[in-house]
Amino acid sequence: MLDFRRDRVRYAVALVLLAAAYYLSARLGLTMSLVEENVTPLWPPTGIALAAFLLVGRSLWPAVAVAALLVNLPISEGLLAAAATAVGNTLAPFVAAVLLERVGFRRQLDRREDALSIVFIAALGSTVISASVGTATLVASETIQSDEWLTAWLVWWTGDAMGILTVAPFLLCLPLFEELPGWSAARWAEATAVLFAASALVIWTALSDLQLLYLVIPVVAWASWRFQLRGAAPVALLVTFIVTRAAVNGDGPFSEDTLFDQMFKLQTFNACIALTGFFLAAMVTERNRTAEALEAATVELEDRVRRRTAELSATNRRLVEEIRTRSQAQQQLSQEEARARREHEIAQTLQMSLLPDRIPNVPAVAVAARYVPATGDIQVGGDWYDVIPLRDGLIGLAIGDVAGHGLQAAATMGQLRMALRAYAVQDPSPASVLAGVHRLVSHLPMPEMVTLTYLVFDPETWTLRFANAGHPPPLVYGDGNARYLEEVLSPPLGVTPDAEFTEASIEMTPGSTLLLYTDGLIERRGESIEVGMERLVAGVVDQDGAAVDDVCDHLLSALVDRDRVSDDVALVAMRPSTLAGKPLSVAFDAEPRMLAEARRTLRLWLRGYDVSVDDETDILLACGEACANVVRHAYGTAPGEMVLEAHVAGRLFEMTVLDHGEWRAPVDRGGGWGLQLIHGLMDTVHVDRTPDGTVIRMSRQLRGGES
């Protein structure tokens, strides 16, 4: 609609045009008047006014009012009558427009309710106003007789109604040619044909005496069916106009009728045409719209199906991709796991292989050691212990822990263990050994923190010297006492550039046991280390008499959950014993370096007896030659053991050296003097060569003398 407040010029033009159209159509309508000069069966201005109100706006009412007044002035009895009629003529379309808007009327007339609305509300309803006002004015001004009022009212009413019913839809359909999709040439041709057919048919039936007016209905239906409002409205207008002219002229079907019959026949016919046309048009439009909606829905559905299918296949692809990624991740994970497990195994194997494969036989000192690798992931590695036979019968004992776990820690541990052995051989002093290892740790490419306790035990004096670099203190227990060796404690190795290590010493007593361990034995998550140390003391309280191997096993089962070892555990137990007073029986590795050990052990043992220097010298030489024999001939290059047994009964000294090897043909390196010497040194010598090995039994009467 136009906004006339903004555009007064266009408003004025619209007013003028509407007034002109109203006036001219009124003049045309009046040419068909049936009652006097102002009541006609077809009153187009009302339809024009309604269409203008619906299309442009009700603000155009002044044009209608003025035009109606101008139309009515010449045919009314005075200005007042003309004005009253004009008011009625203006009110009817105005009220119709208001009511139609109220019920949601669509000027496209494309729904059945629109057809119903324009027929009943506008055409038949609102025109009661104009008919009543107009008839009342006619009666009041005595233009007609009061008994003529019903006929006048009916003609007025139907005239206005037909004006609305035929003219308004025609005018309303005009904008549709602009708004709706245009017609092809073929459709224009068809539309023209329909119009001609309708014209020809209705002219013929309207002029013919045959009552065949309704023959035009199929043509109207055709127009509605094919072109909806744009076909029905023009045809209906044309047909009603022609038939109304015929009725006014009394032509054909109307020739014999009274005025009332003419009016009745005409208006019934007109109503039929209008209703048929518009209803059919509305229904077809609705049907078309439904079909279009259906088609659109189908297209939409297809589109949605296509989209959904695409979505589904995309989802499917994504799913496949995700499954692939996950299985890759899974594979990667199991590869990770396998790698971690492999590293754990390697670290464990390395760790095991770097630890002493067995504890060396040390006479008069019982030593046992255990190592339990951590069970979890790669927590293994880094702990180590060592038992090192040193010169002069000293025994070096070491226990340490390299910070960190895994291959790196195990490898570092291996280096440190070898280095410590080298330092210990060079200088057995614990402080000096720690200083040496500290220097090495500090010069590692990646310095690690290392805790280490190193001790040296002298079996001759029972002195235990020790130094400790940040390691849990060793425990000595026996005779119901237990104490940690906490006299000296230096910082861990590798943490300070300049470290000084001090050492302390204690005398061990017969029956006492030394216990070395790593933190895995005493530490538990969420518990102070003191609690663990107390637990260890409690664990050894009844282990005085137990063999050192049993002590280790007992502690591991009491303090460590073997199925869930969170940290490596290393454990060494050492218990010295006195040789004196009992028969000697010791085993040595059958290696050249152990010969001196064997002699020293025997010398130590002999001190428990009254043996002269000469006896001792000869016995030691005989022992040395017998042992050298084993080393040279028993095992070849394979490792083996030699066992030395000795006892004294009265003044008779008896000694046995045996092995479990095969006697090999003597290689002449010692001039073959070994056995010869033994024979010269001892009173009796028996050599038994059995499949199980060789046994050399020797005896000698102790001669006394200088001791």
Add this chain to the structure above:
Amino acid sequence: MSELATVEVVAHGDGEEVVRVRGEVDLSNATLVGDQLSAAVAEATVVIVDLSETTYLDSAGIAMLFRFDERLKHARHELRLVVPPDSPIRGVVRMTRLDQVIPVQDTLG
């Protein structure tokens, strides 16, 4: 263990060289001691090996001394040993008749 025995030159001059073997000589270190002796006395015409502080000498050590003596004799050099009468190795030296092949004197002097 290692360092069971040490070999050191204690005096030399006038083609005479005194080498002292201190400690124990057995199968484990006899060859090493022999090599050390050979190395120490390369230039000397008279070699005196002082065994006064040798506390143990087994058949391997004896054999080593015999071979050492043979090598020196081959080079027309002379080997003499010092073994005090109260030395623990005096017995083995006598038993193996080493003293009948190599001159053995009681003291360095």
